[in-house]
Amino acid sequence: MYQNFQYSPPSPWATRKEETAQESLGLEKGFPFAWFDIHGAEIAEIREKVERLERRLEEREKQQIISIQFLESEKLFLKQSIVVSLVYSPEAELWIVDCPELNLYGEGEDENQSIKDFKVVLEEFYFGLKKDKEKLGVELKQKWDILEKIIQEK
Amino acid sequence: MPMKLSEFKSGVIGKIKEKFKVVERTGNHIYYEIWYKGKKIKETHHSHGSGGKEISDDILQKIKRQLNLNKINQLHDLKNCPMTAEDYFNLLKQKNVISD
16 A cells, blocks of 8 residues: 555646745736825824823823811811812822812822822912902902802901 | 913913913912903913922813813914914903903
C-alpha cells in the first residue's frame, strides 16, 4: 500500500500553477482601485469625542451631592442648607464645588478646601450684591432674593 | 482649551469693557461686576494667580455660565475677536438679561 504512494512535485510545465495567498487576492495583477483614507480623520475625531464623553461620564459618576449646612463666617449664618455638587477635575487637578442655582462655584486642592472656598465666594457674593441691592439687573435680583431667604447676618 | 488669567482679563473682560462698564472687586478672589445703564447685570470671578496661571476648561465652564454664554468657545471667541462686544450685547439682549 505504501509502495503505491509517490510524491510528485508540481511540474514547471503544469497548466494550473499553485497560488500563493497574495496571488489569490489578485495583488500581483495590480489592484484596479487606489485606496484613499478618506474617513481616517473623521474616525480619529469621533474616537476622541467618545473618549471625552467617557471621561465626562466617569467624572459625572464620581460627582457627589453634598449639603452645606453652615458658613465659617463671622458675619453670616445659613438659615437653611444649600445643596451643591462636589467633583474632582483631573484636568485642573482641583476639586470644584458648584451651585448652579446661585451660579457660584468654589475650588480647592482637596474637598475641604473647595468647600471652604465656596463659602468664601458665597459670602463675598452676598456682600457684593448687598452693596448694590437697589441697582441689580433681573438675574442678580433673583439671586439676591434667594440669598435673603437662606442667609442671615449675625 | 484652557486660558491664561492674563488673557482672560485682557481678552474677555477687555472685550466686554468695550460695551459695558466693568468694575473689578478684589477679595479672596477677583470679581468682575458687569454694569449696563446703571444696573449690575452680571458677576463672575476667578481665583488669584500669577499672569501665567491658566484657567482650566472646568472652571471656564462655570465662568461661561456666569457670563450667560452658550459655549466655552465663545469665551475664546471673545478673546480672539470673532465675537465682538456688540455680539455679546445682542446675546444678553436675546436672553432678556438686558433690555434697551
